[in-house]
Amino acid sequence: MEQEGAALDVRAADDGGRLGDELARIGYAGSVPCPAASAPHAYVELHIEQGPVLEDESTVIGVVTGVQGISWTELTVTGQSAHAGTTPMQLRRDPGYVAGEIITGVRALARAMGGTQVATVGLCNFQPNLVNVVPSSVTLTVDLRNTDEVLLQQAEAVFHELCTRLAADEGVTIERRTLARFEPVQFHPDMIGLVEATAERLGHSTRRMPSGAGHDAQMLARVCPTSMIFVPSVNGLSHNIAEYTLPEHIAAGADVLLQVVLARAS
């Protein structure tokens, strides 16, 4: 809980201003201690799924069991820039080829592990990025997520072994930098059960599922019983102007939220 105790002491990266002082200056400082002397009674959060699972299974309510752990790594692969016409295949040290093996390798890793394991290469930059030049270096990122910390560590280990083997085989160097690392969060069994029972009582189809994205609930889960309610995202889209959820799904989610709050407050 050290981060929470220090929240008001956080200083801005630019001018060094202290959060607590700045809140007081603009009139936003509350009177309740931070962290509060007593934790909230419970926390429940309604959100769009931001993924395609509910829509794909024609399910209306996602009963969220926790938030996936996240492991983000940036890799810089350095080889030897060379002429694409004059350099025989066996004399190449090609970081683009190694990037290709990493991209396909993390897909294979996720498929082999199954369960909630996902793996994504979303960013990839070739240097010098020319048609007829074997690249000198490639930077790419690998995003690994799992709801189970042990399995997430296992995925990281397999990924690191892959990098080590590829670097040796192709004669390139691979620098690894951790961009982010969060352990998985498990929501409270009572709150999960309450969301599920309430949705079923209201006549909605349900499925238990983890959240692949981060939410306020993962922070509140540290201090009080917490869960979340998901409703479908059309085509699984979010953070996108095409993001949309059907009005009847929004209404269903709001009904479940209301009844869960009423049940918990009674």
Add this chain to the structure above:
Amino acid sequence: MEQEGAALDVRAADDGGRLGDELARIGYAGSVPCPAASAPHAYVELHIEQGPVLEDESTVIGVVTGVQGISWTELTVTGQSAHAGTTPMQLRRDPGYVAGEIITGVRALARAMGGTQVATVGLCNFQPNLVNVVPSSVTLTVDLRNTDEVLLQQAEAVFHELCTRLAADEGVTIERRTLARFEPVQFHPDMIGLVEATAERLGHSTRRMPSGAGHDAQMLARVCPTSMIFVPSVNGLSHNIAEYTLPEHIAAGADVLLQVVLARAS
């Protein structure tokens, strides 16, 4: 020979100026017809290898037998942008993954064909290129080269089949655009033999080899007996500030060039 006949009629892309008129305007128009009424007697060109083969084999003189055919393709792979945390592997249509399979696939193609076949992905751009987003599209280029036109066509066919299969398997579209396509050029056997015999008579180690890069010689080969002389490039580098060839190798190449010209002129 249609291109050569039309050389003076080529027009600039910007202001439409005609090459022949512009040469006359700046005083650079020659008096000899283009193409010339009679072809040159012969053509021989001395060049650095621009690749690592001679250095790797400790050979001083490369006897160039021809120029590789070149096939350049730009691919635009379009899938579905999605959240890296919330989208299960089996619901992804990931153009980055397909790019990875193409990168590793063309390496496998070149290794399987062997001989002079080379294959390179030198350019690759992800969109939107963010750590936690499955890309919406990826643009990449594939550079295929072979000294044999039939084999080059075979490489292109294997590559096209790979793209078709990947597009179907992952549910993405792949647009193909040809950026360049040149057939291989074979130099004249008499000129190849003269370069080889001359280098050996002067006491230099030799090996026959194709050129992976384009040269003036490939144009002259259309109209007169042609060959080329290669000397080693340190670390195979060219088009790079680190490009270097040892003085003794430059001298060896110049000696061979002189003796070949003298032999051909006598």
